[in-house]
Amino acid sequence: MRLLARGAVAGAAATLPMTAVLLVAQRRGALEEPPPFTILRRADRCQRRRRTGTVSGSIARRRRRERAGRAARLHLAIGAISGAVYGLLGGTTRPNPASAVAHGVAHGLGVWLAGYAVTLPLAGLYAPAWADRPRRVRSIVAAHLVYGAVLGLVARRK
Template sequence: MMRNLVNGAVGGALATAVYSAMLMAADRAGLLEEPPPRRFARLTLSGRDKPRRGENVLGTIAHFAFGSSCGSMLGLLSAGQRVPVPIGTAYGLLVWYFGYQGLAPSIGAYPPLPKDRAGRQAALLAGHLLWGTALALALNRLRTEKAPMTAGLAPRAREQVRRIMPTPEPVPAR
C-alpha cells in the first residue's frame, strides 16, 4: 500500500511536470492571463491585487504538491495494478472538473465554468487530460510487479492461451 502511495506521488509529480510545460505554452499563447498556480498562490498571500515576491515559487511548490497528492489517490486506488490510459485520462478530467467547477470558484480564483473564458478553460482541460494520461503511463512504468499479460485472465482463458502458446520444456543439462 505504501509503495502504491509513493508511486502515485512520484507519478503525479512527473505528470505535473508535463502539465506545467503545457501551461507555460498556453500562457505564452495568451490563453491564461495568469497561470493557475501563480493565481492560487497570490490568493494565499496578502495584497492580492499586485504581484508578490515568492508567489512563483509558492505556486510551483503548491502545484506539484497538489499534482502529487492527486497522483497518490490514483496510486492507492489502482492497488499496484496496471492503470488503463483511458482511466488516467478520465481521472484528469475529474480533477479538472472538481478544480475549476468547485475549488477555483469557491476561493475566488476563477469564475465557474459557464462564466469563464472558453479559451482558458479549453487550455486547462487539455492540460488536465494530458496530466491524467501522463499519470497513468507513469504509474504503469513505476509498478514493481511486472506480471505477464495473462496473469489477470480467468483460469479458463489462461488455459486456452497455454494451449496456443505452450511453455517450452526445460532442456536437460548434459
C-alpha cells in the same frame, strides 16, 4: 503504501509536462498566467485585505518572484497528492498502456472538475469553468488531460 508512493511520484512527474502545456497556453495568450499563480495571487490578496499602504516596485517584484516559487511548489504538491489518490484508487495496477492512459485521463478530468468546477470557485479563488473564457478553460482542460495521460503511463505497473 507502495501504491500511494508510486502514485505520488507519478503525479509529481506528470505535473511537469502539464506545467509546460500551461506555459505554452500563456505564451499564446490563452492564459494571463498559469492557474497556480492566479490562485496564490488571489489568496495573497484576500490575506492582505486589511492592510493598506503602497508597496515599492522592488518589493512588488520580490513578492512576484516569491509567489512564482510558491506556485511551482504548490502545483507540484497538488500533483503528487492527486497522484497518491490515483494510486490508492488502483490506478497503478493497469499494466496495459492504453488502459493506463484511459484511466489516467479520466482521473485528470476528475481533478479538473473537482478543482475548477467546485473547490476553487467555492473558495473564491478562480472563476467556475462555465463563467470563464472558453479559450482559458480549453487550455486548462488540455493540461489536465496531459497530466492524466502521463500519470497513467508513469504510475502503471510494468
